[in-house]
Amino acid sequence: MKDVIQYSLHDYVRSHKYFPPISTFFVLILVFYTYKPNPIIDSYAITALFLFVISAWLCLSVLSLDSPVQRQLMILHLGSSYRYYLAKLLTVALIAALLTVFAFLYPIIFNMFSDSVSPAVGFISFVNHLLLAVLGIGVAGFFSKMMMESAINAYGGLVLTIILSIAAPGIENILPASFKYIVWLLPPATITQRPLIQWKGESLSGISYLPFLWIMIYAGIILLLFLILANRRR
Amino acid sequence: MKQLAELKNINKKYGKKKVLYDVSLHIKEKQVIAILGENGSGKSTFLRIAAGIERPDSGKILYAFKNMRTGYVPERFPKYLRFTPDEYLHYIGKINGIPEAILEQRISLLLRRFQLDKWSNRRINELSKGNIQKVGIIQAILQQPELLILDEPLSGLDISAQQELLSIISELKEQKTTVLLTYHEASIFEGIVDQTYYIRDGRLAEEMLTEKQGMKLIETKGFIDSDVEEWKEVLYSEKREDRLLLYVSSKNSNQILMRVLKSGGSIESVNSTDVNN
Numbered sequence: 001m002k003d004v005i006q007y008s009l010h011d012y013v014r015s016h017k018y019f020p021p022i023s024t025f026f027v028l029i030l031v032f033y034t035y036k037p038n039p040i041i042d043s044y045a046i047t048a049l050f051l052f053v054i055s056a057w058l059c060l061s062v063l064s065l066d067s068p069v070q071r072q073l074m075i076l077h078l079g080s081s082y083r084y085y086l087a088k089l090l091t092v093a094l095i096a097a098l099l100t101v102f103a104f105l106y107p108i109i110f111n112m113f114s115d116s117v118s119p120a121v122g123f124i125s126f127v128n129h130l131l132l133a134v135l136g137i138g139v140a141g142f143f144s145k146m147m148m149e150s151a152i153n154a155y156g157g158l159v160l161t162i163i164l165s166i167a168a169p170g171i172e173n174i175l176p177a178s179f180k181y182i183v184w185l186l187p188p189a190t191i192t193q194r195p196l197i198q199w200k201g202e203s204l205s206g207i208s209y210l211p212f213l214w215i216m217i218y219a220g221i222i223l224l225l226f227l228i229l230a231n232r233r234r
Numbered sequence: 235m236k237q238l239a240e241l242k243n244i245n246k247k248y249g250k251k252k253v254l255y256d257v258s259l260h261i262k263e264k265q266v267i268a269i270l271g272e273n274g275s276g277k278s279t280f281l282r283i284a285a286g287i288e289r290p291d292s293g294k295i296l297y298a299f300k301n302m303r304t305g306y307v308p309e310r311f312p313k314y315l316r317f318t319p320d321e322y323l324h325y326i327g328k329i330n331g332i333p334e335a336i337l338e339q340r341i342s343l344l345l346r347r348f349q350l351d352k353w354s355n356r357r358i359n360e361l362s363k364g365n366i367q368k369v370g371i372i373q374a375i376l377q378q379p380e381l382l383i384l385d386e387p388l389s390g391l392d393i394s395a396q397q398e399l400l401s402i403i404s405e406l407k408e409q410k411t412t413v414l415l416t417y418h419e420a421s422i423f424e425g426i427v428d429q430t431y432y433i434r435d436g437r438l439a440e441e442m443l444t445e446k447q448g449m450k451l452i453e454t455k456g457f458i459d460s461d462v463e464e465w466k467e468v469l470y471s472e473k474r475e476d477r478l479l480l481y482v483s484s485k486n487s488n489q490i491l492m493r494v495l496k497s498g499g500s501i502e503s504v505n506s507t508d509v510n511n
Contacts, residue, residue, distance in 0.1 A: 003325060004329055006325070070312040076304060077330055
């Protein structure tokens with residue numbers, strides 16, 4: 001698995017397709033922290049949402065890197081299409097993890113916050129970034145080349161899903177009571193925003209973990225579904 | 235001879251177009267099997283299914299053992315790879331679990347044999363069509379596969395590379411590799427092919443081996459055959475649908491090939507008939 005991930009990363013770097021999503025992420029973070037001081041938890045909650053969008057973009061570009069024949073050959077050499085797709089997802093996860101580290105450390109190193117980051121706040125914020133990155137990867141998998149032939153449908157569908165998932169709290173407010181549950185089908189990208197903003201950050205017991213757990217379950221299910229469906233479409 | 239794989243009643247369609255109809259094939263160990271047919275007859279689909287990289291809609295593929303090493307050379311090897319042949323082959327070798335020392339040795343030997351060593355540090359997307367095809371062949375044989383599948387492997391190869399491929403296939407066959415291949419031209423493979431099958435309109439036609447020993451079987455199409463009986467080099471002829479099968483002695487085969495072409499006919503295949511199975 002290590003060799004395939006290395007292969008994918010090497011190929012991705014050579015392709016230069018990483019440049020648009022990664023540079024966009026850096027610009028977003030730099031612009032976001034233009035003024036200081038900033039509130040710690042709220043700022044991290046927003047940058048995690050940025051990472052959700054960027055991870056989805058990264059995933060789409062990594063999954064579209066190989067031509068169909070190249071993909072077939074790699075699957076043959078690996079002996080399993082699950083391993084191939086898993087390696088691709090892990091490649092994106094690795095890049096997203098590096099971006100998480102950047103988003104986490106940048107405001108600390110450059111003193112962008114009003115206060116120092118406590119271990120509890122740092123831990124929860126870091127985990128929130130990672131979870132939203134994984135969620136973004138899972139969502140993008142469904143709009144990749146393996147699932148959709150047309151690039152317009154793929155990018156259009158992904159953008160629409162991301163907009164809907166970020167606007168979910170607003171959509172929930174305007175829906176009649178009997179339809180509110182539909183929102184639960186959307187990727188829970190904003191579900192941790194409210195508990196994080198309301199959290200004082202004093203201790204790890206002062207925050208509800210259910211929204212984080214829901215992201216884990218949702219991301220796990222869609223990633224598993226992606227692996228199963230991608231394997232079937234061979 | 236042990237059986238390596240069996241394809242049973244394979245059916246495949248793309249959208250509404252059915253490509254393969256109930257195709258079955260026994261693949262025995264240490265054999266070179268040619269699958270011939272016209273463009274769009276379903277050969278490549280059949281090879282991809284045999285390689286396990288495409289799924290049939292129905293039917294079964296049974297391999298003699300699990301995790302069989304299969305090498306596959308696609309009809310068009312990807313030309314936009316951003317690696318050098320050396321880098322790409324190292325990745326492929328490592329993914330296949332070949333130890334580093336052996337891998338290094340194999341890659342440099344194969345690059346030399348295919349005269350690719352001088353290009354080994356240029357990116358694949360900068361190489362010529364023939365050199366890209368050579369990389370495609372090397373990636374398939376690097377792991378010394380038990381089943382080697384080649385889809386039009388000669389495409390773009392120069393004569394020396396064709397000879398090298400032929401000699402590698404013969405060596406692999408000696409090492410118990412089974413080769414499944416397809417080609418168009420009356421090619422250099424005819425001497426090493428043990429069995430020939432034809433795919434017509436998605437159906438695998440009967441085996442074209444003949445009991446007539448020591449001859450060449452030339453399958454022709456589209457020429458006036460009225461005077462064939464006067465061609466003294468033709469020992470026996472047989473009309474089959476729109477094709478004419480000519481049995482000629484090996485030493486006269488080139489002469490007949492030229493004569494068929496001059497008469498406006500086309501050569502569908504040329505096969506040796508001196509194979510015992």
